[in-house]
Amino acid sequence: MTPTVVLPVIIGGLYAAGVYLLLDRSLTRVLLGFLLLGNATNLLLLSAGGPSGLAPILGYAEAEEMSDPLPQALILTAIVITFGIAAFLLALIYRSWRLVRQEVVEVDEEDRRIARRSDTDADEIDPDDLAPEDRSAMHADTLAADDEVERRLARHFAGIPSDDVDLPPTRRADR
Amino acid sequence: MISVLTPLPVLLPLLGAAAALLVGGRHPRTQRVLSILVLSAVLVVSGALLVLADGDGAAAVSVGDWPVPLGISLVVDRLSALMLVVAATVALGVLVFAVGQGAADGDEETPISIFHPTFLVLIAGVANAFLAGDLFNLYVGFEILLTASYVLLTLGGSAPRIRAGITYIVVSLLSSLLFLAAIALVYAATGTVNMAQLAVRLADLPAGTQLLLQSMLLIAFCIKAAVFPLSAWLPDSYPTAPAPVTAVFAGLLTKVGVYAVIRTQTLLFPGGALDQVLMWAALATMLIGILGAVAQTDIRRILSFTLVSHIGYMIFGISLASQAGLAGAIFYVVHHIAIQTTLFLVAGLVERQGGSTSVDRLGSLATASPVLAVLYFVPAMNLAGIPPFSGFIGKLGLLQAGVEDGGWLPIVLVGGGAVTSLLTLLAISRVWNRAFWRPRAQSPEGDTFEAAAADAGPEIQPAAVAADAPGAAGTDADGGADRSADADTDGDAAEGLVGASAVAAPGGRRTARQAAWKRHAAVATASTPATDGFGDEQGRERPLQPLPRVMVGATAAMVAVTVGLTALAGPLYGVAERAAGDLLDRTPYISAVFGGEDVP
Numbered sequence: 101m102t103p104t105v106v107l108p109v110i111i112g113g114l115y116a117a118g119v120y121l122l123l124d125r126s127l128t129r130v131l132l133g134f135l136l137l138g139n140a141t142n143l144l145l146l147s148a149g150g151p152s153g154l155a156p157i158l159g160y161a162e163a164e165e166m167s168d169p170l171p172q173a174l175i176l177t178a179i180v181i182t183f184g185i186a187a188f189l190l191a192l193i194y195r196s197w198r199l200v201r202q203e204v205v206e207v208d209e210e211d212r213r214i215a216r217r218s219d220t221d222a223d224e225i226d227p228d229d230l231a232p233e234d235r236s237a238m239h240a241d242t243l244a245a246d247d248e249v250e251r252r253l254a255r256h257f258a259g260i261p262s263d264d265v266d267l268p269p270t271r272r273a274d275r
Numbered sequence: 276m277i278s279v280l281t282p283l284p285v286l287l288p289l290l291g292a293a294a295a296l297l298v299g300g301r302h303p304r305t306q307r308v309l310s311i312l313v314l315s316a317v318l319v320v321s322g323a324l325l326v327l328a329d330g331d332g333a334a335a336v337s338v339g340d341w342p343v344p345l346g347i348s349l350v351v352d353r354l355s356a357l358m359l360v361v362a363a364t365v366a367l368g369v370l371v372f373a374v375g376q377g378a379a380d381g382d383e384e385t386p387i388s389i390f391h392p393t394f395l396v397l398i399a400g401v402a403n404a405f406l407a408g409d410l411f412n413l414y415v416g417f418e419i420l421l422t423a424s425y426v427l428l429t430l431g432g433s434a435p436r437i438r439a440g441i442t443y444i445v446v447s448l449l450s451s452l453l454f455l456a457a458i459a460l461v462y463a464a465t466g467t468v469n470m471a472q473l474a475v476r477l478a479d480l481p482a483g484t485q486l487l488l489q490s491m492l493l494i495a496f497c498i499k500a501a502v503f504p505l506s507a508w509l510p511d512s513y514p515t516a517p518a519p520v521t522a523v524f525a526g527l528l529t530k531v532g533v534y535a536v537i538r539t540q541t542l543l544f545p546g547g548a549l550d551q552v553l554m555w556a557a558l559a560t561m562l563i564g565i566l567g568a569v570a571q572t573d574i575r576r577i578l579s580f581t582l583v584s585h586i587g588y589m590i591f592g593i594s595l596a597s598q599a600g601l602a603g604a605i606f607y608v609v610h611h612i613a614i615q616t617t618l619f620l621v622a623g624l625v626e627r628q629g630g631s632t633s634v635d636r637l638g639s640l641a642t643a644s645p646v647l648a649v650l651y652f653v654p655a656m657n658l659a660g661i662p663p664f665s666g667f668i669g670k671l672g673l674l675q676a677g678v679e680d681g682g683w684l685p686i687v688l689v690g691g692g693a694v695t696s697l698l699t700l701l702a703i704s705r706v707w708n709r710a711f712w713r714p715r716a717q718s719p720e721g722d723t724f725e726a727a728a729a730d731a732g733p734e735i736q737p738a739a740v741a742a743d744a745p746g747a748a749g750t751d752a753d754g755g756a757d758r759s760a761d762a763d764t765d766g767d768a769a770e771g772l773v774g775a776s777a778v779a780a781p782g783g784r785r786t787a788r789q790a791a792w793k794r795h796a797a798v799a800t801a802s803t804p805a806t807d808g809f810g811d812e813q814g815r816e817r818p819l820q821p822l823p824r825v826m827v828g829a830t831a832a833m834v835a836v837t838v839g840l841t842a843l844a845g846p847l848y849g850v851a852e853r854a855a856g857d858l859l860d861r862t863p864y865i866s867a868v869f870g871g872e873d874v875p
Contacts, residue, residue, distance in 0.1 A: 122449070127441060134448055141455045148463035171462060174411055178455055181418045185448065188425055192441060199434045205441060210573065211511065 107147045114140035127193045127203040131186060138182040145171045145178065277327050281336040281349050283320045284359055284402035287313050292395035299388035307374045310391040314367045314398065321359035328356040329850055333857065333867035335408060335471075344469050348408035348868055353854035354605060355405045358534055361609050362405070365526045365616040366398045368833040372620050373519035375825025390430065397423035397523070404531045408868060410458050410468040413535065417454065417499070421447050424528060427520045428512065435515045443512035450498035457491035464488065471868035474542050474861055482548075489544040493553075496539060500532025502590055503560040506583045510567065513582075514575035514632075518623025521575065525582050526616030530608050533589050537604070540593050541858040553594035554684050561587030561688075561695040568702040574622045574632040574710070577702055581658065582615050584695055591688050592673050595680050601855035603672035606848055610657075610665045610840055617654045617833040624650065624822055624830055625710065637710035644822065648711050650830050654837050655707065659700035665840035670696055672848070 114136050121133025149171035154161035156169035197203045291313030298305045328334065333352035337343055373390065400420025407413040425447075429440035462468055464484055465476040477485060494505070501509040509529070513521050540553075564584025571577045589611070592604025622632055628644050629637040641648040657664035670692065677689040840847065857863045 122445070130445055134445070134452075137449075137452050141452050141459065144456055145459040145462070148459040150463075170468075171459070174458070174462075174468075177411070177415065181415075181422075181451075185422060185425070185444075188422070189444060189448075192429060192437060192444065195429075195432050196434075196437045196441065199432075199437060205445070210514075210576065 107143060111140050111143045111147070114143070125204040127189075127196065127205065130205070131189050131193065134189070135182070135186060138178070138186075142175045142178055142182075145175050277324070277331070277334045277351065278336045280320050280324055280327070281334070281351050281406065282338065284317050284324075284363070285349075285399050285406065287317050287320070288395040288399035288402065292392040292399065295395060296388075296392040299392065303377075303388065306388065306391050307377075310395055311367070311370060311374065313395060314363060314370055317398065317402070318360070318363035318367055321356065321363045324351050325353075325356040325360050325850075327351075328353050329853065333863045335868040335870075343869055344467060344472050347412050348469065348471075349406040349412075350408040350471075350864060350867060351406065352857055352864055352867065353850055354534070354537065354858060357605065357609065357850055357854060358405045358530070359402060361612050362398070362401050362527055362530075364836060365612055365833070366394075366401075366523060368829055368836065369519045369523045369526075369616060369620065370394060371832070372522070372623070372826050372829035373517075375823050375829060376517075376519060376623070389426070393423050393426045394523070396420075397427065397527075401527050401531055405534060407470075409470055410461060410473070413470075413538075414451070414454055414458060417531070417535075418451060420528065420531065421451065424524060428516050428524070430517060430520065439512040439515040442508055446498065446508040450495045453491060453498070454495035457488060457495060460491065461488055469868070470538070470542055471865045474865055477543055485544060485546070486548055489539065489549060492539050492543070493536065493549060496532050496535040497556070498532075499529065500536060500590075501529050501560075501583050501586055502556050503563050503583070503587070504556075506560065506564065506586070509583055510571075510576055510579040513579045514573065518619065518626065522616045522619035522623070525578065525619050526612045529582065529586060530612050533586065533593075533604075533608055536590065537593055537601070537858065540596065541601070542861060542864060545596075545859075545861065547596045550594045550596055551684065553590055554688055557587045557590035557594060558688050558691045559587075560584065560590060561691050565695045565698040565702065569698055569705075571702075572634050574625060574634060574706055575619070577706060578615070578618050578622060581699055581702060584699065585611055585615075585658075587695065588670065588673055588692060591692065592676065595676050595685060596859075597676060597680060598852065598855045598859055599672070599676035599679055601858055602848065602852040603669065603676050605851040605854055606665075606672060606844075607669040609847065609851070610669045610837075613833065613837045613840060614654050614658050614666065617830065617837050618651075618658060620826075620830045620833055621647070621651045621654065624826060627822060627826075629710065634706055634709040638713045639711075641711040646827060646831075647822065650827070650834055651711065652707065653834050655703040657837055657841075659703055660696045661700075663841060665837065665844055668841070668844045668848070 118133045118136035118140060121129045121136065124130060124133070149168035151167070153167035154165045156166040156172075193203050291310060295306045295310050295313075298309065328351050333350060335348050335350045338347045338349060340346070370391075373394070377390070397420050400416050400418070400423055402416075403419060404413055404416030407416050425440065425444050428443055429436050458468060461473065461477075464480055465473060467473060467476060477488070480488075498505045498508075513524055516524065540547075540550075561584050564580050564582075564587060568577045568580035568584060571580060585607075588607050589604045592600045592602075592607060595601070624647055625637065625640065626632045628647055629640055631637060653664075657666045660666040660670045674689045674692055677685040677692070
């Protein structure tokens with residue numbers, strides 16, 4: 101018998117569409133892409149069983165006329181697994197939406213931070229060249245103003261007079 | 276005997292998981308005891324299997340007594356028995372750690388009623404993957420362990436875990452689909468998925484088809500094993516999970532991938548067609564992984580990157596395709612499962628003790644908790660391969676195998692392996708220096724009043740201030756007043772300390788200075804940190820709690836296991852060498868499945 105061209109075309113189409121969707125940042129599309137890929141793989145398994153035949157039931161068909169039952173068993177298992185994981189992924193997408201109001205694959209902030217790090221050692225850095233949020237807590241510019249320092253000192257150490265001697269500022273102003 | 280024992284490492288955790296789920300909500304204590312008992316039983320069974328498999332050789336069990344190529348077969352040979360023993364050991368250690376953590380924290384970190392059943396299912400999946408005698412059962416084993424790992428990784432459902440979980444799940448799904456497609460193609464080409472039968476039938480295929488099937492399987496397994504360039508998902512997703520989860524993932528999940536690569540390269544495709552590619556991949560994995568580790572500042576991320584990097588050693592050993600190389604790889608897998616799990620457990624303890632895993636924020640851990648320092652130091656040196664430890668033995672075995680091979684590429688890899696080992700030492704000793712030895716005061720997070728007062732040093736002491744004053748006065752706006760103040764004698768210094776509030780008055784400047792010093796002293800000696808009412812006090816200075824004893828005990832036991840690997844290195848390396856011989860021979864595996872009959 102001649103091999104059918106329909107299955108390979110469908111499989112190829114599903115794979116192409118699935119990969120395309122999988123490349124998207126939106127999680128719903130990733131999920132749809134995963135489902136398409138899963139179906140494509142199931143069809144691939146089905147076509148791996150060879151030409152189609154009668155239902156593989158003893159007494160219903162002769163052994164030569166049966167289609168191969170093993171890929172069908174494999175497909176059933178794979179469908180169950182795909183189904184379960186798709187459900188889990190949907191729950192995860194919903195959770196992501198509840199948490200951060202978006203359902204895209206997010207950037208790993210730690211990666212960004214590491215990538216942004218300057219390649220100079222901390223000792224070589226002039227704190228004045230840094231952006232204010234990168235300066236160490238004790239840098240003078242991190243406090244709002246001198247009178248802010250004075251007010252805080254007065255609050256904490258009442259009865260002890262303040263002056264303009266170089267005191268450690270109490271805390272970052274931005275915290 | 277062996278036919279009774281073989282299914283147990285899969286069955287026991289699955290049944291245990293069901294029971295743990297049933298008792299979960301109402302009897303958390305029963306649940307903990309139950310899961311620990313189940314895993315102990317798995318460990319005992321695995322140990323018995325290893326003894327049997329090492330004594331009598333490989334054995335196979337046909338589930339449900341179906342005739343061999345039709346039914347599902349579970350195969351125990353030396354390699355899978357050895358992997359089972361190590362997996363059960365680390366799983367038990369991690370479980371006890373998790374129980375300790377749950378007891379210490381209550382249920383907020385790890386919802387315990389879900390954690391225990393899922394953890395047992397994960398172990399069932401790992402055991403199933405190690406025992407699987409056909410490709411599809413291997414796929415099912417992978418899916419069991421992956422599905423359990425999805426749940427464990429997103430435990431609690433906080434935003435960072437969801438973010439990490441999504442990356443992890445999508446990548447794992449892709450590799451599973453690739454694996455499934457490869458199974459479909461393998462079945463289409465050979466008409467079987469039984470690995471022993473495949474070992475015979477695949478050899479008859481045209482070389483091109485073989486290469487396609489082999490590379491599809493290898494890509495799927497290399498994603499799971501985190502081999503560069505397929506490793507980027509790992510450092511992004513592992514560090515956010517709870518400490519015991521990360522530990523068991525780091526120890527076991529990638530090694531299941533490595534195990535599958537070993538089977539592919541020895542049993543299914545022994546021709547060594549892709550060895551060169553694997554060697555380049557191993558070199559890139561080692562170097563790029565460890566360079567990533569050097570760049571990181573978070574302990575868990577550093578460990579994740581060293582995990583990726585050291586997978587390269589195992590792939591190197593496999594790609595040599597010699598008995599020495601495979602033996603080295605197997606020994607290294609055993610060593611690395613234990614060591615990486617232990618280090619992640621220690622990272623969990625560090626986070627507990629120091630309140631963070633970022634080395635920028637940690638300090639003085641060696642004085643705060645000397646036990647923790649020892650627990651970190653021993654496995655860390657072991658990981659880097661410092662001589663008395665098993666890491667050294669494993670690396671030495673691999674490097675010797677590489678030199679024996681003699682080709683230029685293995686020699687390059689030997690060099691790469693040595694460099695990686697040194698860079699590992701750099702990465703982990705940086706953690707040691709910063710988190711354990713550096714005084715907390717020097718870390719950016721240690722910028723506190725106390726630290727500032729201590730760092731300010733002698734120049735703000737009263738005598739020194741007086742001596743410095745003439746020099747400093749030139750820059751002061753009110754330099755004239757300063758100078759006149761300094762003209763006073765030291766005699767009236769004591770009375771000026773109290774009550775003075777005027778800065779404008781002559782001599783008030785000096786008084787103010789002394790008052791400032793007093794304030795410094797008050798700040799520096801304050802027993803509790805000052806509060807300014809901005810509400811950022813809580814969490815900044817956690818009171819130092821003693822580490823929970825169970826967690827320290829579990830970690831110490833794991834450290835003892837890693838050290839014990841050194842003591843047992845001789846017999847262990849013997850088992851690894853015999854296992855490698857079996858793998859290259861292939862007949863023990865095939866004849867175990869087919870019982871000496873001709874392979875159909």
